[in-house]
Amino acid sequence: MTRWMLPTFLAVGAIATLVLIVGPALYAVSLSFYHMTSLTSEPVFVGLAKYADVLSRAEFWNALVNGIVYAGVSIVLQVVLGIGFALILHQPFRGRALVRGLAFLPYLLPTVIAVLTFKWMVDGSLGIVTILMDDLGLPPIYWFETESAAMWSVILISVWLWTPFVTTTFLAALQTVPSQLYEAARVDGAGPVRRFFHVTLPVLRPILTVIILLRGVWMFNKFDVIWLTTGGGPIGATEHLPILSYRTAFALFDIGAGAAIATISFLFLSLAVFLYFRAFPMEDDA
Amino acid sequence: MTDITKTGLVTRRRVLQGASALGLGLAMTGVAAPALRAQGGRPIRFLNCETGRDTLAFFDRIKAEYEAQTGVEVVVDSVPLGEAFTKITNGIRSGTPYDIANVGFVGHVLLLADEGHIVPLNELTDPYEWGNNILFPVDGKVYWYPFDYNLSVIYYRKDLYEKHGLTVPDTWDGFVANCEATVDGRQKGCLFPIGSNGATNWMSFAFMWAEGVELFDDAWNVVLDNETMKPKAAAYLDFMERLYPTMPPGAIQADYATVLSNIVGGTIAHGPYAGRVLEAAERDNPAVAEQLDIMPYMDQSGQRKAVSHGYDGWVVLNTDNTGRAMDFMRWLTTDRLIDFLHTAPVHFQPTRLDIYDNDQWRSNPLISKYSGQIETMRRMVSDDSMLVTSIDTQGPHPDTRPGKVFEAFVMPEMLQDKLIRGLSSAEAVDRAAARMRELVG
Numbered sequence: 104m105t106r107w108m109l110p111t112f113l114a115v116g117a118i119a120t121l122v123l124i125v126g127p128a129l130y131a132v133s134l135s136f137y138h139m140t141s142l143t144s145e146p147v148f149v150g151l152a153k154y155a156d157v158l159s160r161a162e163f164w165n166a167l168v169n170g171i172v173y174a175g176v177s178i179v180l181q182v183v184l185g186i187g188f189a190l191i192l193h194q195p196f197r198g199r200a201l202v203r204g205l206a207f208l209p210y211l212l213p214t215v216i217a218v219l220t221f222k223w224m225v226d227g228s229l230g231i232v233t234i235l236m237d238d239l240g241l242p243p244i245y246w247f248e249t250e251s252a253a254m255w256s257v258i259l260i261s262v263w264l265w266t267p268f269v270t271t272t273f274l275a276a277l278q279t280v281p282s283q284l285y286e287a288a289r290v291d292g293a294g295p296v297r298r299f300f301h302v303t304l305p306v307l308r309p310i311l312t313v314i315i316l317l318r319g320v321w322m323f324n325k326f327d328v329i330w331l332t333t334g335g336g337p338i339g340a341t342e343h344l345p346i347l348s349y350r351t352a353f354a355l356f357d358i359g360a361g362a363a364i365a366t367i368s369f370l371f372l373s374l375a376v377f378l379y380f381r382a383f384p385m386e387d388d389a
Numbered sequence: 390m391t392d393i394t395k396t397g398l399v400t401r402r403r404v405l406q407g408a409s410a411l412g413l414g415l416a417m418t419g420v421a422a423p424a425l426r427a428q429g430g431r432p433i434r435f436l437n438c439e440t441g442r443d444t445l446a447f448f449d450r451i452k453a454e455y456e457a458q459t460g461v462e463v464v465v466d467s468v469p470l471g472e473a474f475t476k477i478t479n480g481i482r483s484g485t486p487y488d489i490a491n492v493g494f495v496g497h498v499l500l501l502a503d504e505g506h507i508v509p510l511n512e513l514t515d516p517y518e519w520g521n522n523i524l525f526p527v528d529g530k531v532y533w534y535p536f537d538y539n540l541s542v543i544y545y546r547k548d549l550y551e552k553h554g555l556t557v558p559d560t561w562d563g564f565v566a567n568c569e570a571t572v573d574g575r576q577k578g579c580l581f582p583i584g585s586n587g588a589t590n591w592m593s594f595a596f597m598w599a600e601g602v603e604l605f606d607d608a609w610n611v612v613l614d615n616e617t618m619k620p621k622a623a624a625y626l627d628f629m630e631r632l633y634p635t636m637p638p639g640a641i642q643a644d645y646a647t648v649l650s651n652i653v654g655g656t657i658a659h660g661p662y663a664g665r666v667l668e669a670a671e672r673d674n675p676a677v678a679e680q681l682d683i684m685p686y687m688d689q690s691g692q693r694k695a696v697s698h699g700y701d702g703w704v705v706l707n708t709d710n711t712g713r714a715m716d717f718m719r720w721l722t723t724d725r726l727i728d729f730l731h732t733a734p735v736h737f738q739p740t741r742l743d744i745y746d747n748d749q750w751r752s753n754p755l756i757s758k759y760s761g762q763i764e765t766m767r768r769m770v771s772d773d774s775m776l777v778t779s780i781d782t783q784g785p786h787p788d789t790r791p792g793k794v795f796e797a798f799v800m801p802e803m804l805q806d807k808l809i810r811g812l813s814s815a816e817a818v819d820r821a822a823a824r825m826r827e828l829v830g
Contacts (some may be wrong), residue, residue: 140501142478227639227645228656243638249809253641264639284547336585336798338805339640353475354796355828356500 104178128369135362142358162347163337163364167371170343173258173329175324178257180262181318182311185269190299192270193277203274210267218331221260248341253333257341261328265321269314276310277303312383316376323372395801401575411716432462433710433717435767436477438491439471443732451725461713462717470701471587472610473497476827477706486706488714491775492533495525495702496792497782503531505716507704508711513722518742523700525787532704534722536729537737539663539699540772540777541592546571548680549658557684561596561628564659568635578635579659580651583704585798586732590780591697592648592661592799595686597625599695600779604791604825605784611829612803614822622821623814624689633808641809653677663699663734664766669758683762685769696769698779700740735759738766792827 110370135153137146192203207216225232225246233243247253280303288298304311326345329335335342335350342350344364352363407470437448445467452463470493477497480486501507509530520538522533524596549571550556558564561672582589600621606612613622633640637656639647643662645662653662653670655677660666670678685694703721705714721729727749730737734755744750745767756763769775781795794800803821806812812820 141504141505142475143481143501143504143506210668225639226649227637228575228580230639233638234575240670245638247642248638248640281556333642334585336805337809338585338802350797355793 104131130159132364133362135359135366137359139356140360146359149216149359151178153359154367157247157363157367159361162342163344163367165339166342166344166347166364169254169339169341170323170345170368173261173343174319174325177258177265177322178315178318181257182315184262185266185314186273188266188270189273190303192274196338206361207267210271211266214264214327214333218248218260218328219265222317222332245317246341247333247337250337253337253341257332258320258328260332261325262320264328266317269318272310272314273307280306308383309385316379319379320372320376323375342369344371403728427459430713431710432464432647433489433714434480434485434487435463435465435717436473436480436487436490437465437467438473438493439733440467440469441733444729444785447732451721451728451803455717457691459716461717463717465780466528471555476781477501481706486708487719488706488708488710490706491701492702492704493699494795495700495787496789496795498525498533498702498704499527499787499789499792501704501706502527502530504641507532508707508715509515510718513718515651520740520742521699521769521773521775522782523740525782527787533702534718535700535702535740536703536726536741538766539701539736540738540766540769541595541663541697541699542683542685542769543659543660543661544652544681544683545659546655546665546677547682548679549576559687560686560811561689564687565628565631567594570631572635575656577637577651577657579632580636580640580643580648580657581629581632581661582640583629583650583804584641585803585805586644588644588648589801589804590795590798591699592727593629593804594780595626595661595695595697595778596628596688597622598697599686599688599693600625601688601693603783604780604794607785609784609790609829611822611825612708613825614818619818622803622818626814626817628689629804630808630814641805650697652681661697664738664762667731667735667754667762668733671758673757683765685775693776694774695776695778698777698782702740728802735763738763738770742767742769742771769827791827794825797824797828799828 134146136148138149138153139146148187149200185370188206192199192206196202224230227233227243234241245252246256284300284306288302293301323343324345326349329341329343329346330349333341335346345368348364348368350359350361351357351364426780434630435448435452435718437444439445442590448465448467452465456462466487467477470491473491473493474497477487477490477492481624492501498507509532511529511531513534514524514531519535523535523776525533545557545567550567553567553570555567555570556563558567561806570578572578581593583593602612602618602625603622604613614619637651643651649666649669651657652662653674655674659776667678670681685696687694703718706712706719708714727744727747730739730744730750730755735755739745739750745763750756751760770777779795781791783791783794797823802824803817806817806820
């Protein structure tokens with residue numbers, strides 16, 4: 104390696120980050136200080152007026168709460184189920200390699216395919232689930248017809264799609280836990296549950312911290328599942344900040360307000376990540 | 390043989406020979422293709438939003454044809470209609486605007502006109518007689534060339550009507566009774582979308598327009614909740630509450646495709662849509678196609694009929710290529726319009742009244758086969774007693790304000806407040822009116 108290679112690689116990375124990420128992000132933030140009635144109208148500087156406007160809207164707070172509920176419940180379910188599946192797939196059994204491969208499958212599916220397939224399966228007239236339930240003499244399920252049902256439906260799809268990420272990551276980490284620790288615990292009389300809570304979890308705490316952090320950030324910003332299923336409805340029941348920001352900017356053409364919502368969302372998430380690291384520091388103090 | 394190791398590859402003689410050959414080549418090109426040379430400049434950029442297979446094939450064909458005739462290249466980008474406006478404005482903002490674009494929402498036409506991004510097309514539209522409520526002129530200037538109506542009408546099943554001894558209803562009570570009578574296991578009475586989407590905006594409110602509900606007065610004040618409109622709007626919500634149990638589960642999710650597949654699949658006895666239903670049924674379920682007929686939306690007392698307004702058109706952008714774009718538009722809208730309409734023969738309902746009597750247009754097999762329905766559709770846009778309106782075309786004149794109501798899904802949420810949240814009709818109307826005032830000031 105020549106003395107110029109390292110700075111060159113760093114420079115390329117830094118320039119790409121500046122041009123493709125930092126630049127557009129700063130531009131988006133700058134838009135929040137202007138009033139524009141379309142993408143092509145003349146921008147008028149309005150300072151923090153868009154922020155004041157957005158924060159005074161009930162729909163903003165509704166979207167924030169929806170986002171927290173959606174991300175929070177999804178993460179809890181993904182982590183609990185993902186760890187459960189990982190523990191099962193960690194056990195030796197016939198065909199384990201195949202099952203491990205299949206378990207990862209939902210994560211490989213493009214979201215749009217998974218969502219549209221789900222929608223067609225539960226379609227009220229033609230969906231296979233609807234028809235099967237009818238054949239079994241069961242009443243139809245109104246998957247999206249009430250506010251709570253719609254939220255649970257989008258959570259269900261999200262959990263199905265992204266639990267495999269938790270499973271796979273946790274399963275990989277499980278294989279790094281020294282077997283001597285389990286043997287020692289077994290000698291001390293610890294059963295499977297105590298071994299999990301007193302050996303597995305403490306050893307895998309750093310990886311779990313990262314999994315929860317990543318899933319949290321991704322779920323809070325997740326746009327496609329909700330957009331493709333409910334579009335934020337009914338009556339705003341599944342509308343979270345990314346959807347609200349998009350609708351405000353690109354449907355109502357209040358570009359400044361849309362950018363303000365996105366900026367507040369970014370600040371909120373940054374604060375949440377900061378607090379998360381304070382509560383669960385990555386460094387091992389011991 | 391030249392010894393290149395001594396003289397090198399690049400010598401003065403070789404450079405002069407190369408330059409001469411290049412110059413001669415350019416000159417020959419000019420002699421061979423004067424039209425091409427004369428046109429120079431950049432291609433015409435055309436944004437198309439009609440993404441049916443036949444329509445895409447049509448554009449592939451005519452752009453080659455136009456280039457062969459004139460030497461002018463036409464580049465056609467095709468995107469779904471929902472993405473069109475963002476593409477148009479992004480193009481303008483990035484300095485690479487489209488020259489011609491497909492628009493399906495009059496609010497977008499007005500926004501572009503207000504900002505000077507599109508040019509009047511009166512020279513193309515003035516020579517013809519047009520159907521009702523379609524040109525949306527601003528101070529006498531027409532900023533788009535509407536190529537089709539997509540009126541939302543109610544499709545019903547003639548065989549089910551015959552089986553149950555039903556007649557085409559004139560009143561809301563009659564319509565509810567027919568929907569109830571046709572529920573039979575998986576066969577449902579009707580499907581009218583109620584979700585926050587374009588399908589609901591387009592398909593579910595013409596009952597309310599027939600009843601005489603208006604959203605704005607002549608001064609753009611919101612009047613939905615005044616003493617005249619509120620009882621009518623509330624009655625409409627009560628009517629929808631009676632229809633709702635005759636629908637399949639999932640009306641909240643229903644979009645254009647859902648409604649289309651339910652009508653064509655034969656799972657509902659009544660459903661709203663435009664002409665595409667007949668094309669799809671003819672292709673996918675001919676037995677159902679034979680049994681479909683159309684009716685307009687009706688009011689409570691049988692006094693008035695309405696259809697929900699839908700339309701598409703082309704705008705020409707104000708670019709350095711506008712002259713060429715206008716030439717292309719002139720050619721497209723005179724020489725090739727019928728061919729274009731034939732790519733979706735029933736769905737692309739003509740906006741120009743002369744086309745209904747055009748032999749070439751009428752010669753299409755589907756247009757001949759469904760001439761009865763097409764005649765009904767023609768009357769819907771030429772008979773002044775038929776109300777042709779929609780959320781985005783409400784108000785005293787074309788304006789962006791009803792567009793905001795449309796895009797914010799205020800009316801679908803009014804329906805959801807009633808049908809899903811269980812608010813009283815009066816409360817739902819009040820909330821919708823308040824939201825409209827928030828949006829339009």
